[in-house]
Amino acid sequence: MADSKPPYKLIGQNYTTPDLVAKVTGKARYAEDFRADGMVFVKLLLSPRPHARVVSVDASAALAMPGVHGILRASDFPAPPPPPGAPPRPAGAPGAPAPPAGAAPAGAPPAGGVAAPVAGAPVAAQSGAQRATPATAAANTTAAPPAGPPLAAEIALTDEPLYEGEPILAVCADSEELAADAIEKIHIEFEPLPFVIDPLESLRPGGPNGRTEGNVFAAPNMKTLKWTAADMAMIDQGKFPSGAEAIDNLSIGDIEKGFKEADLIIERDHQQQTTPHMPLESRTAMAFWKNGKLYLHGSTQSVARTVAALAGWVGIKQDELVLISEYTGGGFGSKIPGAQTMAIPALMSKKLQGRPVMMRISREEETYIGRTRPGYTGWVKMGFKKDGRVTAIDAFLIEQSGPYRRQGDNATTANLASLCYQVPNMRFRGISVATNTPPPTSQRAPGGLQAGVLFEPMISEAARKLGVDEVAIRKLNGPSGQAVFGLLPPLPPGAPVPANRPRQKVTSAFINEALDKGAAMFNWEERKKRSGQRVGSKITGVAVATGAYTAGSIGVDGLCIVQPDGKLIIHQGIGNLGTHSLSDTARVIAEMVNMPWEQCEVVWGDTSKGLPWSSIQAGSQTTYAHTRANYATGMDLRKKIQEIAAKDMGGKPEDYDMANAKVFRKGAPGGRSMTFGKVAERAIQLGGVYDGHEVPKELNAMTKGAAASLVGMGLMGVARDNLPRDGQTYSFLAAFAEVEVDVETGVYTIVDYLGVADVGTVMHPHSLGGQIHGGGIQGIGHVRSQKLVYDPHYGAALAKRLHHNKPPTMLDIPLKMEWAAVELPDPSNPIGAKGIGEPSIGGGGAVIMCALAAAVGDGVLRRTPVHPEMIATALANGGKPTYEPLTSFI
Amino acid sequence: MDFLTWARSPWGDTIATHISWSLFWAALVGGLLFLLGHGGYMLFSQHRRRDPAEVDRMEAEHKGLPAKIERHGIVARMFHWIMAASMLTLLLTAFLPIVGIQFAWVQWHWIAGMLLTVSILFHIVHATFFMDFWSIWVGPKDIPEMKIEMMREMGREDLAGPRPGKYPLGNRLYHLAVVVAGLVVIASGVLMMWRIRNSITVRNPYIMSDLAWSFTYVAHGLMGVGFVGLVIAHIYFALRPEKLWITKAMVFGFITRREYLEFHDPERWAQENKPGPKVA
Amino acid sequence: MPPIRDVMPAFELFQPATVADTLGILDRHGADAWIMAGGMDTFDWLKDRIARPKVVVDLSAVTELRGIKDAGGGIEIGAMTTLTEVANNGLVQERFPLLAQAALLVASPQIRNQGTAGGNVSQDARCWYYRAGWPCYRAGGNICYADTPTSVNREHAIFDADRCVAVNPSDTAPALIALDASMVVKTGGQDRVIPAEEFFVGPGVDITRLTMLMPGDLLTAIRIPATWAGKAHYFEKVRDRQVWDFPLVNIASAMNVSGSTIADSRMVVNGVAARPYRLTAVEAAIKGKARDKATADMAAEIAVRGAAPLRHNAYKIPLVKALVKRAIRGDAEWTS
């Protein structure tokens, strides 16, 4: 569709986003910045136990305190929503056709790491289990037959806390001080229940189950799985029992054949840590009711796609909710449709006849309820030909799945390996073990970051052992064009094997071009010679790694108005979580009608202002989805301007062109013209499709509602993305890095980092650089320091402070980082753009693992985070890993 | 005032961690008050002893008695003094830091505790099999003696009634208190060995629940504080002039024939016509 | 009582302007008074609602406690002098660069702008079990949660543990001991000058505090004698993050090197015991020895004698060894 480099005026240019000045002057208002007359405060009572049943609550002393207004408990919430697992899975299941129009627009991309809130299943929408990876869908369809009732979905308060820190009740008072004092007067009696911290302990015969329903998630709910004594004996010796029983099974090809063909086989045990999302703004919310409507100031990644979820949590209709979230202080997957806890102030306010209720979430509370990326305990075996070609991968990954649902990152990890290495023979086995630790959800490239950290060091090791260049081995195995990928569920016993079981394909893959560009920029050939060289006490490690992730969905709407004052108002249902996609994709409409950006305004973040249906701000979908939707909307607007011009100035619509907020005959910008303001006035006179009286039937109800609220305001452009797409959209990143390891102390410095992205057309260089580096650094943080730690005896969180869970600081990363993009447009997007948020993180984490291995030796570092002592003691010990190889949460 | 110190367990349960150290002061003050009270009473009250004339008469009667009668054999004395040394060490190491004299006390405390435990175990075996086990115990049959002793304390020296056997009643009651307190304190103390690093146990504070530990620590503290009173009383009586003969016996092992006759009921602790000193 | 955090309990606040007034307030309130210097440790105790002092005595207005002055070739640092001032002070940089470096490596710029010299040495243990408000030995209870078969104790002690295995987290404390500093402590009308080494106490002696400061005591100044000015100094801190992290292990050493011989030295590591751990055996062993690799190797072995690692912190033994070697090596070329 798009040529290699169309001459855009706005797209690809740096500009100042419309929210920036407000942010830099302190005027931008986040959820906690709102105050209202008579506002009262809630504080949460968190469970001190990792798993227990609340037997009794005596809050009489608290409620008797003057200034205490009430408490909210789980029983105050609306009837439990449909159980997870029940709602239909959107696109992406093997062989599934494209999603039906209007139903559930491809919210969740195949290996995408995001929840897809689906109208009708609002609460489940946040569930990671909802994420429809082909692996998830497939694994679930082939698991054991249904047993027992469906699992209750997570709600914001509970009477059976499943992890330490889970909120049990909320107390509302005139001040937080008073609410805190009141909480200390509440007496709760618990019935203790067994709990699980380390998943392996749960698989031990006689080991505890994290839930009364079982210890592992197996569709549609749970079952109890215990490994054999022989398996456990291996674990006690520090070796992962790769032959043990699994729940999820997916494969492609024939792994036995693949390993037979291999000239080199590498096998590794592996441990990755669970990490918190930890956005800097916690999930604070303020709510009040007015005229039967709930007004909620919350912190959410998506806006349009939070409405259904939040309305469901509160138990109201979507049109009874006004959601205000103009600024969100980060989410990274933890606030895709906001947070369930937003319902707490909403319901408390309802109890208090609509009085404004503020719920500030502290950093410690955020650490408990703010969601996590699940860690893995696992094992991988890879086979390589002499030339470096991957012949087979066998992976067994146990996921620390938290107490509520199967997260499924592990299946996504396997799926991505099948994409990135184009493996002919692969098997994935997985178990999602219920742990009584804070629940996971999608975290920036769920499964993708873990995949890079898991597989990429093995690719580098193979290259070293086979004498193949590390860039070359990645090019040899990497995908290109419309590469095919994906694993398949086992066939029912006895069923005939179909000739071509359908797999997925990508819309574009230019990872090889990214590797070439990066190698040139990084001076790879020269620098790799330094790798492994020691000067003084320091060894240099130089490495390359790749990462990939989903980068776009389809089927959402766009909406804009040209006003009689000549301004183009672009309405965006997108949340403002800082990625700039909010305005970057708005510029597509301006580009389509050749409108100076200064005369455009973006409306966002307040559902009372008329916002169109949008993708979720997750899964790196937004840029792709909304360049398409806004392209369609811009074309609609352009067509309508041309039609009005033709009506007023004669000729055919296609004779007209436009620039500088004027429409004129093609090739005659100086001739007779109409200003857009005039066009808008005419549109209002004309009515019908022009001013929003008539809108396409295919639009989402939310867009229709928004359009209806804006009828008669000017010329309306509105459209749904009906553009075709053949395949799934993925973006890629090639990362290069150099590290310096002090072998005496194990302390290492990341000297240099370069990320080269295959993201199609560059929309906004400043923003793209920020995403490439931001993702890269989050990957670095995962590898070098971040973690969650629990005391196994009490099941209690220990790493509750930032200096415990250690997000990276400015001095833990290179002083200067570089980035580039290959700038080859994706053929399935009219602008050629793809997403970048998630593809950037896996490569960043992976390349540091690879560089450390280049410095200190292969196979030494098999767990993250890589603390200095792991390096120092392993080196002192002749390269043998000396840490606990399989223990979680330390 | 709380008699225990309370804390919130990691799971939010209220648990007792110790006895309140004010109880230590109470025991100390109580012990000293008793000492003053008893001393004062003894100063002003009539000393009850067998009439010397009667003793003379008895001495004449019991010609078969040796001049020196063994009261405590060498093993029993060793046990007593080892126990005394370890007990004093235990009390000093436990309570000096509380009164503000700070030093690294734990190692001394547990070593002394282990010594005490071993010596008590030995004593139990020894007393069971090699000593007159029942001579130290108090039972219902001692009630008449108790009554009469009380009356005698009130000055009714004229009353007839049983005299003590080998061990005076006070002695035996004291022993009973020490047995109870001692067994509790060493049982709890031995458990507490798992709470600290030492060369005997492998540290594991989780061998019992938080609640069970609460009881353990409170019991240890209560009995430990109890020992403050008991030890004060013990030392006091050991040093009292009218009891010095017992103290001397604990040092040298024997009493004189006269002391034997003066303080004991030869019926209840027969020493006549015995072939040599009894095995202690 | 259910846990609730991040809401400070109420307290009475005093902001005296002089040391005399401060001592009066402390005397009046005894153990009910909580001294706040920079507050960087205090706020956690208050916000966690673990400490609930009736009275907080804020020293920020006591100007006489601020500043660094020359004291006969040595220096005297007022207890309320900020760490930024210590790190940037010309006298400190010139005479005692290891102290300047130690101060510069504390936490983050804002913390150093507010945290004080007195507060940094007086701060409490950072053991995450203790800081969670669990009733451990250090909190007056009867258990160490960090030394059990299942505890996560990567950051805990390898030396001189006695029931409690928490470590002293200070960066400046080992530097001050290495420089043979002393602490000026006032109580009521009484002044005491205590050698820095004796200022810190281990759990064997007092399991509930890291320093000898008792209620009513006020640390007013730190005095550093001229003895080690201009000698060979070394400070290194190993930590997970390069900002806002406590030392896994740090080392402070001052050596008097004449020619290539170590005439005398003081060497202290921290993060390994409840009090900064002075390596007196190393000091004695390297006295009069050549400053070379053989001496460094020998010193490293001596340094870790008696170390008793826990389940997750055995790495501190080779780390102490490495740091001792590096301290002896200084900027020299040879590597281990």
Place this chain on the structure above:
Amino acid sequence: MSQDGMADAPGLQPGVSRRNFIKSVIAAGATVGASAYLFRTTIMGQNDSNLPGSVERLITLDINGQQRRVDVLKNETLASTLRYKLGLTGTKIGCDRAECGACTVLVDDVPHYSCSVLTHTVRGKKIVSIEGLAKPDGTLHPVQQAVVAGQGFQCAFCMPGFVMATAGFLKTNPNPSREQLAHGISGNLCRCADYNKILDCMMHAAELSRGA
């Protein structure tokens, strides 16, 4: 915020149980004698303004060049006062534990974590928050200008703190190397990890500051 959390319960503050209170009184009586005990009851109340070092709740603060009269609790942090008493919500609370830097403000030109400063300690000092950085006519401060020019930051929750930390640092070192600047503003976390672009912007800010 309760304006009178203290006044409600002099001495018997919320959370201090009666039992502990009585215990402390007994302890006090035992250690310092009866006169001190009587004295104590007065100082635990509000009626103690004549004692040295005692604190008035109604104070005047110099904030962004204005004198603001505020009723400040004894246990109130500067971040709370700014945000909840004075409506200056540009200062963000990210962790409330002096770890993230989002609440950074200038106190006499020196960057401080305002979540961990008692408001009473900044009486008589010059406070500048993000709202006070631009000139009254709206001209942005050089640091703000540089952020706008370089499209710095993503979610920007950390931005006010970073901007204040940089503004403060540049006063002490107007011509820093990139490394010096990184160290100078390293006390602020950015979870979007836009550090590289932030540093680019702030180096530009140093240039602009020198030019201005």
